[in-house]
Amino acid sequence: MLNIAETLHRWCREARPFALATVVGVHGSAPLPVGTSVAVDEDGDAVGSISGGCVEGAVYELCRQVLRDRGTPQRAWFGYSDDDAFAVGLTCGGELDVLVQRIDPAAQPHLSTALSEIDRGRPVAVAQVVDGPERLLGSTLSVLGGGHAAYGRVDGGPADRAVADRARALLRAGRTARIDIGGQADECPERLSVLVHVHASRPRLLVFGAVDFAAALSQAGRFLGHHVTVCDARPVFATPARFPHADKVVADWPHRYLERTEVDERTAVCVLTHDAKFDIPLLRLALDLPVAYVGAMGSRRTHDERMRRLREQGVTESQLARLRSPIGLDLGASTPEETAVSITAEIIAQAHHGTGRPLTQITGPIHRPSALTSYR
Structure with missing residues (x-):
């Protein structure tokens, strides 16, 4: 979504609902990376590109449908072989896994804050649930600046802490990535796949x-x-x-x-x-x-x-x-x-709040979550 952050920030300021289509998986020689997005507002205005043009029409219609239905986020897969990609307009072939969700800025004010920070050139990570239980699909959580506080929510429980910790690590590294969490009671009992969009210059x-x-x-x-x-x-x-x-x-x-x-x-x-x-x-x-x-x-x-x-x-x-x-x-x-x-x-x-001691002298998890000060 960061490829269209300026327009999304304006739509959020105007409290304008929109559908967001995001590339959450890439296989083969697809043209654009994970995290690239297209957005469509309720007036039909569109911004962004996820394929260089060839699947934009289908993605646009899916966005319009999600806006009309006001329901569960939708998934779409677009795949072509490298041999026939040029014929359909996708010059580099590959496969795209796309998540389309409706965003209501009034219900997710932290997104407007995150996009505002991006406009100012400040480091931001926005975590987006792209696979997992249906009720959590599309949930978002933001980590701003120094990464001490997280805003938004995934499940209001252990998943929030786990996602925020991983988002902080990616923010420090300055890297957008898709991560998997969960399956452990102390982290998150349900398995989730989360795409963390990172806007950060190198430290x-x-x-x-x-x-x-x-x-x-x-x-x-x-x-x-x-x-x-x-x-x-x-x-x-x-x-x-x-x-x-x-x-x-x-x-x-x-x-x-x-x-x-x-x-x-x-x-x-x-x-x-x-x-x-x-x-x-x-x-x-x-x-x-x-x-x-x-x-x-x-x-x-x-x-x-x-x-x-x-x-x-x-x-x-x-x-x-x-x-x-x-x-x-x-x-x-x-x-x-x-x-x-x-x-x-x-x-x-x-x-990372490490001790500097040899791991052989330390018990417990090797990767310790950092302290979380607040969720909003």
Whole structure:
């Protein structure tokens, strides 16, 4: 549905009911990916495409029928072999599994909120039940921004929590995907297939200090899907040639760059300069921002001196509690590459509320659901 988010947002603002046809399964060489949608309002206005044109007429009529019937969502399958696809207009063949449902914006206000956030360029995940018990088919749930709260509902019970947790994970990864949940009493007794539509830029990794550790960390961060920026006040060191895996290399004072760049609840800030003239103003600012992670490199002695200076600068104890220093998990790392693994492991552990302990020392489920603060 995110391919037509702008129009859907306008229809939601106008409280205009519409039928939404979404590709929920693709097999073979179908033209458009899972999550692509067409919508039709009660006046017959249509927006979007799911096949490049050849099945749009059938999908349009099915949307009109669902709007008229005001009933259960409908499923449709469109399949062609690659050999005869061109003859019917589907130039790449394949098969499409399409779900068509009626959306009443007044009954699902969280959708309007989610679409509004997308218009602002903010990260959003919208989970849509595409297979399961008939009463739950088409149910939607949204996770916004930092992903702490979920809005909407699937079943008003354990399925809500399970779907929200999986939607958060996909939002952090910035990936639209279809997932299966359920079959377990503590998660959801009924099996559901859920399509999670994700609108999210890559999470940012801001690396301050153009050192060897920064080169290894930028490579590890890029591998994990981050948008990586390396910043250093010394132009001779802050060059793209030294950091080929970084998306951006900036020559500026670290705190000045952090003041003007955009950050959010998924941003990780790694301070590798271990030089007080850079560290203190940078960390003072970083610890006051709503970012996911702030870590600083240095010895125990450097850490103690850094904490003293930050307190003198008025940084509160609650802010200091957010600082990961010395940076990284205890892996026994020594090389830049090993240290990069140590740092990124800590970033992952913090994002997923992991302990960093060996799994052999932990009982219970390996994948633990995160806490859910509210449903609306």
